[in-house]
Amino acid sequence: MNKRKSNVYKITGVALLALVITSCSSDDDGDDLGNWVDKSVFDGSPRSSVSGFTIDNVGYMGVGYDGDDYLASFWAYDMEGDYWSQKADFPGVARNAAVGFEIDGTGYIGSGYDGVDELTDFYSYNTASNTWTEIASLPTARRSAVGFGVNGFGYVGTGYDGENDRKDFWKYNPVNDAWTELVGFGGNKRRSATTFTIDGLVYLGTGISNGVYLDDFWVFDPTTESWTKKLDLDEEDDYSIQRSNAVGFTLDGYGYIATGEIGGATNTVWEYDPASDEWERKTSFEGATRQDAIAFSNGNRVFIGMGRTGTLYLDDLDEFFPQDEYEEED
Amino acid sequence: MSSTVKYWVFLVLFLTLGFIYSVCNQSTIDKNQLLHCQVVHLNDGFGYQIMRGKKIVILQEYIPGFPGKQNFVSEEQALKTANLVISKLENGESPILLPSDLEKLHISSKVSH
DSSP states (O other), X not given: OHHHHHHHHHHHHHHHXXXXXXXXXXXXXXXXXXXXXXXXXXXXXXXXXXXXXXXXXXXXXXOOBOSSOBOOOEXXXXXXXXXXXXEXXXXXXXXXXXXXEEETTEEEEEOOBOSSOBBOOEEEEETTTTEEEEEOOOSSOBBSOEEEEETTEEEEEEEEOSSOEEEEEEEEETTTTEEEEEOOOOSOOBBSOEEEEETTEEEEXXXXXXXXXXXXXXXXXXXXXXXXXXXXXXXXXXXXXXXBSOEEEEETTXXXXXXXXXXXXXXXXXXXXXXXXXXXXXXXXXSOOBBSOEEEEOBSOEEEEOOEETTEEXXXXXXXXXXXXXXXXX | OHHHHHHHHXXXXXXXXXXXXXXXXXXXXXXXXXXXXEEEEETTXXXXXXXXXXXXXXXXXXXXXXXXXXXXXXXXXXXXXXXXXXXXXXXXXXXXXXXXXHHHTTOOOXXXX
8 A cells, every 4th residue: 555655656746847947948949149029919909011210219009901891090109118109190192011111200091002003102200299291202103012111211113013123212301301213232132122221221021023043142231322242041951041122120239030921931030140141040039920010119129019920910019138037027 | 742732723814824925915906907997088078998907998088989089068968979889898798989989979960969
């Protein structure tokens, strides 16, 4: 009787030990650096293909698509206070796949797709007065373009015009409210590409055209308005950076390409070192795999959220700490 | 006999305590997740904040969707707008307020007064 009891204890003990060991060793996500922390959940407001910009410590995002409707509402996320505010509605037709960028403290959103047509109209947003103003339209309609503000100008290029993918770039001058064509981008036509800006230089890569995920990577110097080719995104065998519908952002002198779509939504994250022209894989985004997300980055902090995976639209936001060890519990 | 009774009394007591503990614990968790709102008094009118427990989820100093910085003209207007946002969130809907939502609540800005 006693022997049987002690056997039961032994078996229970071994089973418990096994349980502890397996639960500890489940933390095996490679040894990639980078930690993700859950932030304010934008409850019940899933939307993807939103557009936005970051000014100081506030991330602005609006328009987009929730799976049923194209949206016109516009929101601000306060990085310090970790809360949202609904701002003045976007004045143009509700849309998704627009571009958003910032020039000298003013936000811009334009182009995109309203469910029927690719669009040209563009608007500026004044954060101090919470008002929108229509500006000159982009000369050619498109969606899924890239847009960035640098050196006092806005730039919009690539994308899809309803019939073809594009490779042309346009420069917006807010002083005379005019667009001029910018020649010299040597890359292929594409849609749903990504950019990030490090020390005044704009890096462009990824995207898709005719079902091919592009592997070329470029840097744009706005002072000379010239494009220079960098090492391809498949230069090393262990790179898997190519994708479309990703987000790009900058943090502490490094560039990042995160989430996106490559035959399905992905949550992988790659870090670009401009000094060595090399990429390193980071801890994957902690939330669900997603495409058409948004990143808010003020250079010191970065938040990624929204987007979709398949037909499931997502509503969460995570802060990314690329140099920290991964922790599951935060 | 009496020892069996004692045993059962003890067991029932223990289970009851455990049950009460878990119920109380549950309700405090729920309280922390409960959505509620507060009206914010501003210089030129009113705003609101939507809270989950002690945490601010949405801070709305100006009428959502309206251009410019237009406060709510009364505490009551801020409150009924905030309650609509909460009911949307509780129904798993988006907290977006459309112009039609504000019309239904008869929300007006100072400008139109």
